[in-house]
Amino acid sequence: GENVEQHPSTLSVQEGDSAVIKCTYSDSASNYFPWYKQELGKGPQLIIDIRSNVGEKKDQRIAVTLNKTAKHFSLHITETQPEDSAVYFCAASRGGGTSYGKLTFGQGTILTVHP
Amino acid sequence: EAQVTQNPRYLITVTGKKLTVTCSQNMNHEYMSWYRQDPGLGLRQIYYSMNVEVTDKGDVPEGYKVSRKEKRNFPLILESPSPNQTSLYFCASTIRTGRIYTQYFGPGTRLTVL
Numbered sequence: 066g067e068n069v070e071q072h073p074s075t076l077s078v079q080e081g082d083s084a085v086i087k088c089t090y091s092d093s094a095s096n097y098f099p100w101y102k103q104e105l106g107k108g109p110q111l112i113i114d115i116r117s118n119v120g121e122k123k124d125q126r127i128a129v130t131l132n133k134t135a136k137h138f139s140l141h142i143t144e145t146q147p148e149d150s151a152v153y154f155c156a157a158s159r160g161g162g163t164s165y166g167k168l169t170f171g172q173g174t175i176l177t178v179h180p
Numbered sequence: 181e182a183q184v185t186q187n188p189r190y191l192i193t194v195t196g197k198k199l200t201v202t203c204s205q206n207m208n209h210e211y212m213s214w215y216r217q218d219p220g221l222g223l224r225q226i227y228y229s230m231n232v233e234v235t236d237k238g239d240v241p242e243g244y245k246v247s248r249k250e251k252r253n254f255p256l257i258l259e260s261p262s263p264n265q266t267s268l269y270f271c272a273s274t275i276r277t278g279r280i281y282t283q284y285f286g287p288g289t290r291l292t293v294l
Contacts, residue, residue: 066239071222097280108184108270108285109223116280154222158281167213167238168283170222 067092069157071171079179084145086174088155089137095157098131098138099168103152113140145178152176182207184273184286192292193261201256201289203271211274211281212254213238214246216267217288223270229254261293 068091078084090098096117101109115122115129115138122129126145131138142149152175156168184205193199205212213228215238225238229248243265245257258265271286 069222099282101285106288108287111282111284114282167225167228168223170224172220172222 067095067157067159067169069155069169069171071155071174073174074172075175075177077177077179078145080145080147082145084140084142084149084176084178086140086153086155086176087137088139088157088171089135090157090169091136092157092159093133093136094159097158098129099156099158100129100140101154101156103154103173105151109154142176145176147178147180150176150178182284184271184284186269186271186286186289188289189287190290192294194294195262196260199258199261199291201258201269201271201291203254203256203286204252205254205271205273205284206252207273207275207284208251209273209275210251211276212248213272213274213283214244214254214256215270215272215285216240217270218267226256226269258291261291263293265291266293267291 071088099114102112103109115131126143128141152173154173155171158168187202210231214226215223217223224240226244227246229235269289272283274281274283
């Protein structure tokens with residue numbers, strides 16, 4: 066089955082700096098890669114996703130890149146703000162077939178943005 | 181407002197006492213899932229459902245049951261809870277767009293089994 070590795074497990078940055086979180090996956094058939102943000106006491110919230118036919122996607126201060134050959138994808142947050150502090154999860158999914166889009170998650174990254 | 185709701189949000193129980201965690205979605209989604217979240221392990225899928233009366237096991241189904249009698253509801257049942265089921269549980273509702281399944285999570289249920 067799919068295996069997703071996420072690094073780093075913790076990340077501390079100063080406000081205004083950039084943050085990068087990296088994930089690798091094992092199943093070359095995976096075609097959908099969402100990122101979730103989880104704030105304390107809340108469920109994971111989808112913040113951005115990318116499909117396998119796209120190499121990069123941006124949404125304001127957040128961007129995700131995908132390298133299918135190397136089987137890794139990354140989350141980039143620019144101009145970080147204290148409210149970006151949360152746990153971030155990457156995930157991978159095959160979509161379609163009998164998997165019904167089951168998500169395999171990375172272990173999570175605790176991001177702390179210091180004012 | 182589109183949302184996934186879970187109840188209860190917090191539950192402390194004792195070993196062997198049957199419990200049910202409810203999940204409801206108002207988005208008319210066909211697909212729903214249950215996950216558990218444990219430190220250092222991320223989220224792992226327990227069970228999922230493709231539609232009413234259609235369910236299947238995820239990665240960690242042991243000790244759990246589910247049912248899908250109505251499209252909007254997907255309860256998680258622990259017939260005889262044990263301490264290793266102490267965890268944070270999330271229900272997710274999924275919309276399919278072509279071959280892409282996008283999942284939306286509920287607020288979570290923190291379960292402690294003594």
